[in-house]
Amino acid sequence: MDSYKRNELIAGLAMLGAGIAYLVLTMNLPRRGTIDAAFVPWVLAVALCLLGALQLWVWRKLPDKSAEPVEKPEAIDYPTVIKSMALVLLYTALMEPLGFVITTVLYLYAQFIVLTPADEKVKHLRYALIAVVSAVLIFYIFRHGFDLLLPVGLLDF
Amino acid sequence: MIELMQTGFAAVLTPYAFLIITLGVVVGIIFGAIPGLSATMAIALFLPLTYSMGPGTGLALLVALFVGATSGGLISAILLNIPGTPASIATTFDGWPLMKQGHGVKALGIGVVFSFLGTIFSIAALMFIAPILAELALSFGPHEYFSIAIFSLTLIATLSTGSLVKGLFAGALGFAFSTVGIAPVEAIRRFTFDLPSLNGGFAMLTVMIGMFAVAEVLKFAESARLSHRAKPQHVSMKGVKGFGFSMKEFVGQLPNATRSSLIGLGIGILPGIGAGTSNIVSYIVAKKRSKTPEEFGKGKIDGVVASETANNAGIGGAMIPLLTLGIPGDTTTAVMLGGFMIHGIQPGPLLFISQAPLVYTIFAALILASVLMLVLEFYGLRMFIKLLAVPKHILLPIILVLCVVGAFGLNSRIFDVWAVLLFGLLGYGFVKAGLPIAPFIIGFILGPMAETNLRRGLMLSDGNFGGFLTNPISAGFLILAAASISWHLVTVIRNRKSAAIELMRS
Structure with a gap:
């Protein structure tokens, strides 16, 4: 199976899965007649399931090998994607206990390193400096300029 | 109307509002110019900044970002051969060849000036069409609104x-x-x-x-x-008069610009498609109608004019359904709708009655932002080129x-x-x-x-x-919705047949 066909299968399964999940949730809604608060969710749930099934049906009809010569797929660097996701999750989870400035500095510094192109050097000092300046600047602009109460956490200043 | 327009201009010409709009245009151009950043992202990111502003200034900032970002895409399209946003894809077709031939400044100047003209044309259309449509929409009830929502939704789903x-x-x-x-x-x-x-x-x-x-x-x-970083080409601005092109070239492009404006406006009004489509359609039409279509793609200014006029003419077009019906035509106006709601304003026909001064403040902000875009984008080019180099x-x-x-x-x-x-x-x-x-x-x-x-x-x-x-209007929109799906189905089936025939032949 070529990668395009595999992707279409995964997409179809995910679509049908989302449809079924929504259907199950909708079934648990209380009913008070034909036209009630559950009516639109029912229509949507059925539509989502049908469209998911249709996508799988279309997938079955796809030729095993694409008729057109497949362009060489661009290499996708999943480790970097996963590292970035993990960093963003950590960033959000730690923001309230540690405070905006500390977590932002740590997040930015780490994320800069993770995303640095392989043929460029990691410039630790410059990254750290940019991280500190951006975090403090954003904090001050929003806290004092726009009255946005970003979490202060450990640095209560 | 003239009185309302005066109120609108008075609101945007205060030093604070002027500064905010300038900031919006500059940031917009930067977001437009950097590939991967878009008008939608710019507006979404700047919404929080408007929390503490009044609705007039806040919305002026958002439209300034919209105008700047739609036009900013031409900078990287011409200098890097990478469209900054999908709205500038067709700009690369002739903009990059012009750049390579050493006419980069001319391509940029033409792009900026016709972006401006496209925007102004569409704002004029917006100011003319929107109040009429709003008056019509005042009589709409739930039946009409339901059908319009369904129509917009099917159109965007089938077209996108x-x-x-x-x-x-x-x-x-x-x-x-x-x-x-x-x-x-x-x-x-x-x-x-x-x-x-x-x-x-x-x-x-x-x-x-x-x-x-x-x-x-x-x-x-x-x-x-x-990734490897793309290095923007060096452009010399020495000895450049005006915007780098002659009056004769300008006049010669007017028919093309008028046609492209109409295409951009029309596509902009339709829900679901916007500048990302209109620049390509307009380019194709310009090429078809040209006496020398073979020169397109080799550095013909007509191509840059067609693309850049059309994409900016979509701005006024997309604002029409947003302001009169509360329906966003594309993702950018969808974020804009979010901006309205944050300030407790519900766009729709009533807006023109209850908040007329605000509507005209938005119009005035659009006009001011276009003028600032014209001046800042061309003469501030060096700064934008520098920013393209930020990793x-x-x-x-x-x-x-x-x-x-x-x-x-x-x-x-x-x-x-x-x-x-x-x-x-x-x-x-x-x-x-x-x-x-x-x-x-x-x-x-x-x-x-x-x-x-x-x-x-x-x-x-x-x-x-x-x-x-x-209900006739409601039925009309539901029929249109059904028609757009059936039409799409027919084209899919037809394509499949021709694809099958192709396969049989090979």
């Missing part, structure tokens, strides 16, 4: 992608996400999992910041370590932090930041599955409008669905 199934699925899923929270009419809680934070549903802004900005950062991570592995993480700040600022709670991450992951999943994001967003926004009006309409007609078909 190659796959009808995926487009419709994305729209329906967006609609499904909008059903989270307290239901309209009966006010029972739906899909809240007993979390009080979910009672109000997902905030529109968290959906958009997640889908557009966070998903973009994750997408960038896919190739970040393998994206530095820029995107900072943008992500701003997303987080924006989400947090909605209600000062971490819950919204988690919601942004959820939608960021969902958006990334959409990219991976080849699902279009625009129908999801429009489904999310128009969903509540469709549902509320369906319920109200049914109450008015005693639970009878016939009311939606006996």
Whole structure:
């Protein structure tokens, strides 16, 4: 199976899965007649399931090998994607206990390193400096300029 | 009207508002010029800044970002041969050859000037059409609004992608996400999992910041370590008079510009497609109507004019359904709608009566932003070129932090930041599955409008669905919605036949 066909299968399964999940949730809604608060969710749930099934049906009809010569797929660097996701999750989870400035500095510094192109050097000092300046600047602009109460956490200043 | 226009200009010509609009145009141009950043992202990120501004200034900032970002794409299209936004794809066709031939300044000058003319044309059309349409829309009831919402939703789902199934699925899923929270009419809680934070549903802004900005950062991570930085070409501005092209060239382009403006405006008004489509359509039409079509793609200024006039003419076009009906025509105006709502303003026909000065402030801001764009984009070119060189592995993480700040600022709670991450992951999943994001967003926004009006309409007609078909305007939109799906199905089936024939031959 070529990668395009595999992707279409995964997409179809995910679509049908989302449809079924929504259907199950909708079934648990209380009913008070034909036209009630559950009516639109029912229509949507059925539509989502049908469209998911249709996508799988279309997938079955796809030729095993694409008729057109497949362009060489661009290499996708999943480790970097996963590292970035993990960093963003950590960033959000730690923001309230540690405070905006500390977590932002740590997040930015780490994320800069993770995303640095392989043929460029990691410039630790410059990254750290940019991280500190951006975090403090954003904090001050929003806290004092726009009255946005970003979490202060450990640095209560 | 003249009086209202004066009020509008008085509001945007205060030093504070002027400064804000200038800032908006400059930031907009930067977001437009840097590939991967877009007008939608610029507006979504700057929404939090408008919280503490008045509605007039806040909305002026958003339209300034819109104008700047739509035009800014031409800078990287011409200098790097990479369209800064999808709205400038066709600009690369002739802009880059012109650049290579040493006519970079001319290409940029023409692009900027015709961007300006396209914008001004569309603002004039907006100011003329919108009040008339608003008056007509005043008589609309729930039946009409339901059908218009369904029509817009099907149109965006069918037009935004190659796959009808995926487009419709994305729209329906967006609609499904909008059903989270307290239901309209009966006010029972739906899909809240007993979390009080979910009672109000997902905030529109968290959906958009997640889908557009966070998903973009994750997408960038896919190739970040393998990327090589594109170096913008050097452009010499020495000895450049005016905007770098002659009066004769300008006059020669006027018929082309008029045609392209009309194409851009028309496509901009339609829900679902906007500048991303109109620049290509306009380029193709210009090439077909040209006496020398063979010169297109080799550095003909007509190509740059067609693309840049059309994409900016979509600005006024997209604002028409937004202001008069409260229906966003594309993702950029969808975020703009979010901006209106944050300030407690519901766009729609009543806006022209209850908030007429505000409407004209928006018009005035659009005009002022276009003029500033004309001057700043050309004469500030050096600064924008420098900014193109800022590495994206530095820029995107900072943008992500701003997303987080924006989400947090909605209600000062971490819950919204988690919601942004959820939608960021969902958006990334959409990219991976080849699902279009625009129908999801429009489904999310128009969903509540469709549902509320369906319920109200049914109450008015005693639970009878016939009311939606006996009302002529409502029936008309529903027929159009059905027609757009059938038309799409027919083209798909026809293509499949021809594809099968091709296969048989080979």
